[in-house]
Amino acid sequence: PAWQHLHDWTISVEDSIRRMQDPVDKLKEPEELMDSQSQARSGLFQSHVIYQVMGVGAVGVGSLVSLLAMGYTSPALPSMRNDPHFSITHEQESWVGAVMPACAFVGSIAAGPLVDRLGRRAVLLHLTWPLVLCLLVSFSGGQYLSWRGLAWLAAALCLPVLPLLYPLPETPYYLTRTGNREASLSALRQLRHTAQLAVKEQEEISKKCIASEKSSHVSMWEIIQSPNLWPLSVAAALMLAQQTTGYTAVVAFASSILDSEQSGRDSSSSSMLLGIVNFLCTFLSLYYMSKCRRRYLLLVSAAIIVCSLLTLSLFFWAQSTGGYISAIAKNMSFVPVIALLAYIVGSSLGWRIIPWVFVVEGMPSRVRGKASAVVVAINWASAFLITKTFSWSISSLGAHNTFLGYAVMTGISTILIHHSMPETLHQSAAQMDQLYQEAAKSKQQ
Numbered sequence: 001p002a003w004q005h006l007h008d009w010t011i012s013v014e015d016s017i018r019r020m021q022d023p024v025d026k027l028k029e030p031e032e033l034m035d036s037q038s039q040a041r042s043g044l045f046q047s048h049v050i051y052q053v054m055g056v057g058a059v060g061v062g063s064l065v066s067l068l069a070m071g072y073t074s075p076a077l078p079s080m081r082n083d084p085h086f087s088i089t090h091e092q093e094s095w096v097g098a099v100m101p102a103c104a105f106v107g108s109i110a111a112g113p114l115v116d117r118l119g120r121r122a123v124l125l126h127l128t129w130p131l132v133l134c135l136l137v138s139f140s141g142g143q144y145l146s147w148r149g150l151a152w153l154a155a156a157l158c159l160p161v162l163p164l165l166y167p168l169p170e171t172p173y174y175l176t177r178t179g180n181r182e183a184s185l186s187a188l189r190q191l192r193h194t195a196q197l198a199v200k201e202q203e204e205i206s207k208k209c210i211a212s213e214k215s216s217h218v219s220m221w222e223i224i225q226s227p228n229l230w231p232l233s234v235a236a237a238l239m240l241a242q243q244t245t246g247y248t249a250v251v252a253f254a255s256s257i258l259d260s261e262q263s264g265r266d267s268s269s270s271s272m273l274l275g276i277v278n279f280l281c282t283f284l285s286l287y288y289m290s291k292c293r294r295r296y297l298l299l300v301s302a303a304i305i306v307c308s309l310l311t312l313s314l315f316f317w318a319q320s321t322g323g324y325i326s327a328i329a330k331n332m333s334f335v336p337v338i339a340l341l342a343y344i345v346g347s348s349l350g351w352r353i354i355p356w357v358f359v360v361e362g363m364p365s366r367v368r369g370k371a372s373a374v375v376v377a378i379n380w381a382s383a384f385l386i387t388k389t390f391s392w393s394i395s396s397l398g399a400h401n402t403f404l405g406y407a408v409m410t411g412i413s414t415i416l417i418h419h420s421m422p423e424t425l426h427q428s429a430a431q432m433d434q435l436y437q438e439a440a441k442s443k444q445q
Contacts, residue, residue, distance in 0.1 A: 073252040077253070090391050094390065095388070101384040102380075104380040105381050171187075176202070176205050176206055176209050181202070181206070184202060185198060185199070188201055188202055220370070226440040228366075230420075230422075231363055231364055232371050232374070234358065234421050234422070235363060236375050237413070237417050237420075238354065238355035238421070239375050239376070239378045240379075240382050241355075241409075241410070241417060242351050242352070243379065243382040243383050243386045244382070244386065244409040244410065246386060246402075246406035248383045249387045253391070257340065257399075274344060278348070281345055281348035282348065285352070285353050288349060294357065294421070297350040298417070298418060298421070299350075301346050301351045302350065302411065302414035303346070304349065305347060306407045306411050308342040309339075309403045309406050309410065310407050311338075312343075312399070312400075314400070315400075316398070320398060351410075357424070359372050359375060362432055365429045390402070393405075
């Protein structure tokens with residue numbers, strides 16, 4: 001999850017400022033570390049803040065690029081259709097929206113082994129170069145049409161990542177896991193304001209690495225056995241159900257849904273409004289996640305989503321019938337905008353966030369690494385299928401039947417998952433593990 005990588009980067013620095021120290025940075029006792037720290041505290045305090053900001057900034061920009069890639073389809077497709085020098089079919093449009101989740105599915109499988117083998121910093125650096133290459137290709141094309149400009153902007157945002165990442169070393173977690181504890185402690189000394197904090201955090205990282213080594217020997221067979229099968233099934237169902245609400249497809253094709261040919265309204269301003277609401281709802285979801293039970297939020301979220309999708313279905317059905325009803329629908333072009341706004345708010349309250357929260361809070365600690373990789377792959381695979389079939393479903397089944405299908409699947413999946421999902425609010429990892437163990441024992445009896 002993004003917040004775990006963010007934590008890793010906030011504690012990462014090492015060789016880049018060793019020029020301020022002795023060439024050979026030997027592992028010292030805590031007392032010696034305190035002496036050396038106190039001698040240069042004023043300079044190091046500013047350095048560790050700067051490097052923390054650099055690490056957080058690199059991760060933040062990388063996250064922004066990934067979100068731009070997810071939302072690229074919505075504003076780009078109308079621009080492609082209006083481009084006189086470019087033609088695109090409905091099948092090609094579906095691929096424009098589906099390529100990103102398809103590649104994310106491959107990336108979710110490869111990310112774990114690559115990070116373990118190369119380290120987080122190296123992986124991020126190597127991932128930046130293809131995006132920079134896209135920037136150069138877009139620039140050399142010499143055409144600055146809006147959909148090309150959007151791609152250019154997303155690629156250009158990768159440029160700040162390079163100078164932010166290059167001065168940073170690998171994370172202390174990776175250095176400790178690969179046996180380089182001395183370098184890990186040296187990195188922590190630069191980021192932490194006192195030597196005691198550096199030593200204490202190094203001990204915590206060492207314990208996590210030992211636990212991680214034990215969990216790395218977990219087989220796939222053990223993951224699907226009791227007591228791990230229950231939380232794995234719930235997590236997989238949550239990820240699959242999240243996509244059957246149609247969220248990825250709706251976000252990717254929001255401008256197409258609001259296109260003036262269908263709703264009688266300019267889609268660009270409405271899409272911008274949807275983006276602003278989506279942004280604001282992020283803060284709303286953070287607040288409610290810390291206050292409300294997950295199962296309750298799922299029910300509220302599902303109720304809003306189902307009502308929104310049924311409203312969209314009814315509106316597009318009215319448009320397709322013709323006659324007096326169709327005329328009424330054309331005079332109510334604000335309906336799909338309001339329905340999509342409600343849909344985004346409802347998704348942000350539960351179905352957009354809770355599947356990812358459950359992976360962190362609800363997965364058994366021993367199998368969390370490999371089990372999380374499995375459910376994330378399920379999420380992106382289902383996102384690809386839903387996004388790829390969206391255009392086909394609109395053209396073949398009709399918009400009203402498409403949104404009706406999403407509403408039905410959302411309602412059914414919510415009912416099924418609500419009764420099987422354990423509550424994770426204010427529950428520690430040890431408490432969740434104990435819950436699964438007790439459930440497995442009671443089943444055997």
